[in-house]
Amino acid sequence: xxxxxxxxxxxARCVLPPSLPPRGLSRVEAARYIxxxxxxxxxxxxGGLMPGPKRIRRRTVWDRVxxxxxxxxxxxxxxxxxxxxx
Numbered sequence: 001x002x003x004x005x006x007x008x009x010x011x012a013r014c015v016l017p018p019s020l021p022p023r024g025l026s027r028v029e030a031a032r033y034i035x036x037x038x039x040x041x042x043x044x045x046x047g048g049l050m051p052g053p054k055r056i057r058r059r060t061v062w063d064r065v066x067x068x069x070x071x072x073x074x075x076x077x078x079x080x081x082x083x084x085x086x
Contacts, residue, residue, distance in 0.1 A: 024054070024061030033064065034071055049074060 016022060025033055031041035034050070044050040051066040 021064065023064050024056065024059075025064055025067070026061065027053070030062035030064075030067055034067060 022029075027041065028038055030050075031038040034041070034044075036044070041050065045052055050070050051063065053060045053062050055061075
């Protein structure tokens with residue numbers, strides 16, 4: 001039996017050294033990567049603020065580099081909008 005982690009990925013994925021993060025992320029991993037819930041991540045995609053996925057055979061994956069580019073384009077908030085409780 002193959003072990004799977006929280007995102008449903010095979011435990012073998014853990015063989016990557018920490019200095020080499022995976023390029024393709026599952027939906028849950030991609031949401032976690034940018035710091036939001038999967039539902040919020042879906043809304044960001046629908047709103048065009050985050051990129052859509054790529055298909056690799058039967059897998060749906062998000063490109064970590066594309067996520068970085070989209071994240072950098074998100075507007076910064078002003079000091080009057082910052083809430084330390086968020």
